[in-house]
Amino acid sequence: MTIGIGLLGLGTVGAGVAAILSAPAGRHPLVDQLRLQRVAVRDLSRPRPLELDPALLTTDPEAVVQDPAVDIVVEVMGGLEPARSLILSAIAAGKSVVTANKAVIARHGQEIAAAAAARGVYVLIEAAVGGGIPIIEPLKQSLGANRIQRVSGIINGTTNYILTRMADEGALYGTVLADAQALGYAEADPAADVEGGDAADKIAILAGLAYGGGVERSAIPTEGISGLQARDVSYADQLGFRVKLLAVAQSEGTDPDGTEQLDVRVHPTLVPKDHPLAGVNGVNNAILVEGDPVGRVMFYGPGAGAGPTASAVVADILNIAGIRQVGGPSAGLDPLLAAGSWRRCRLVDPAVTRHRNYLRLQTTDQAGVIGRIGSCFGQEEVSIQSIVQFQASGGEAEIVVITHEVQEARFRAALTAIAALPDVKAVAACLRTL
Structure with a gap:
């Protein structure tokens, strides 16, 4: 036939x-x-x-x-x-x-x-x-017996190529982007890739399949890598992380009427070096599915071409x-x-989601600055995993903080208080951390 x-x-x-x-x-x-x-x-x-x-x-x-x-x-x-x-x-x-x-x-x-x-x-x-990664059909069929808890992945090869070279070579974002364009990995107008829109399209599709109902694409919080500085990639490396543009969809439970509540987002993320996604480099993609009872399953391979x-x-x-x-x-x-x-799905209010965070502050190099920053976090019940001072010179310093998991609204309130401290010159970077 x-x-x-x-x-x-x-x-x-x-x-x-x-x-x-x-x-x-x-x-x-x-x-x-x-x-x-x-x-x-x-x-x-x-x-x-x-x-x-x-x-x-x-x-x-x-x-x-x-x-x-x-x-x-x-x-x-x-x-x-x-x-x-x-x-x-x-x-x-x-x-x-x-x-x-x-x-x-x-x-x-x-x-x-x-x-x-x-x-x-x-x-x-x-x-x-x-x-070429088979992920759609497995979510429809092979993993259909599971309760999917989380789908996370590196699903844009252009940004992964850029971040890999920034980490391995200490190269600047603009330099690597130009190389990616010359190699055909990035378009002449790379906005859809580097601003996270391409990844947001894809995680919207995966979320709909994994959880059984569509999500509003325009409502997905989306942050790309165009503002990322090589310094933060370097600091992350020193602290035991790789920076990746992650797309994430995870279940936050169900409403009384059975509507699935989802946290769906795209943003640069510090990934611990021992995490399965940390070793995905170059233009490769990988999608990690976590479900009950299967546990963790990762799909890896060339993501475009x-x-x-x-x-x-x-x-x-x-x-x-x-x-x-x-x-x-x-x-x-x-x-x-x-x-x-x-079933019906809805996106939760980002303010009530919980995440770990990386924060880089430019401050004066004075005694007591770290303590005052810590007090601002303490007032909002934000627990600090680590706080490190880098590059103190000329009366100025850079302080890098990694928090434990905290509600987004509390972290943002603490961040507002920290930014108002006289010793804090700038909030230079704020990223999510796995």
């Missing part, structure tokens, strides 16, 4: 998908039954490394969606529109969809999932998070193709593979 594939986009990932479908030898035998029927591109005259029959190409993506020879629509265009509209159009036409579009799924995933369930088709998204992402896209195509081959459309949806929402 031949299964027709319609491809929306022939960029880096689209070309990778087309290359796999064009060379089925040595792969799963089901790949040989997939046929590329139509491909939507922006420019028909653009030269391409992969030679395709020109008759397959069109500049009209809706023509791909509506082609009767297309059974599965693969969306790898990126962006919010027209991608969202085309996905919904494919669903309305009774066609399953595979997409790598994290931005669309993070913002419109519930709308798309509801439309797919109503029409009886699949929308699979393995490539939207983690590139044509090969890994195309691998995930084709894996989703094969999932759908396998179901069509065995049962056909009349067999109904596999509830685990479709993974619709099954």
Whole structure:
């Protein structure tokens, strides 16, 4: 049985998908039954490394969606529109969809999932998070018997490359960012990566899968690495930590009505060197899932690029193709593979969440300064794990504090009092700590 594939986009990932479908030898035998029927591109005259029959190409993506020879629509265009509209159009036409579009799924995933369930088709998204790392299907299926307590990870390769080099070489952020752009790891406009938006899209998707209900993407507290200084990376190293941009989703219990309360966030974090995520370096990604009864399970590998992402896209195509081959459309949806929402989730007020913190203060080099800082923390019942003075010279000093876990509101109140002390010249850095 031949299964027709319609491809929306022939960029880096689209070309990778087309290359796999064009060379089925040595792969799963089901790949040989997939046929590329139509491909939507922006420019028909653009030269391409992969030679395709020109008759397959069109500049009209809706023509791909509506082609009767297309059974599965693969969306790898990126962006919010027209991608969202085309996905919904494919669903309305009774066609399953595979997409790598994290931005669309993070913002419109519930709308798309509801439309797919109503029409009886699949929308699979393995490539939207983690590139070639299989994390979406395990959260849907393999870990379905668990109560997920926490999902945390390094899910942006650009920022991980930058932070790795800052830690290993003592390099400045701007210098490494320029190198990342030259190597193709960072876009000309790197804001989505370095300001944390890309990671926030991905953790919104993972949180929805892990906890059974969507979260509001725009409400996720998000902090990137553009303001991070090499000095803090160095101090962290001396204190036994690596700095990573972490995306975290964790359960904070349930409301009386059964609504799951979640703490979902993205921010630079000091990770102890003996933690599994501390050794994830370069452009690699890793996602750590903590559940009951499985314990800790970590998924690690290349998080982006044509090969890994195309691998995930084709894996989703094969999932759908396998179901069509065995049962056909009349067999109904596999509830685990479709993974619709099954409860309500809400984000908790960040002020009531609890975290450990790293704080760097620029102060006068005077007796009693550390004591006065400690008193401000004590008044808010903030317990201090360590307090260290660095680089005292010229009548000034830098003081680095690491707290024990504390409610965010209490820590912020203490920080306000500390910033008002006459001996404190500046709050130079404030980061989270695992």
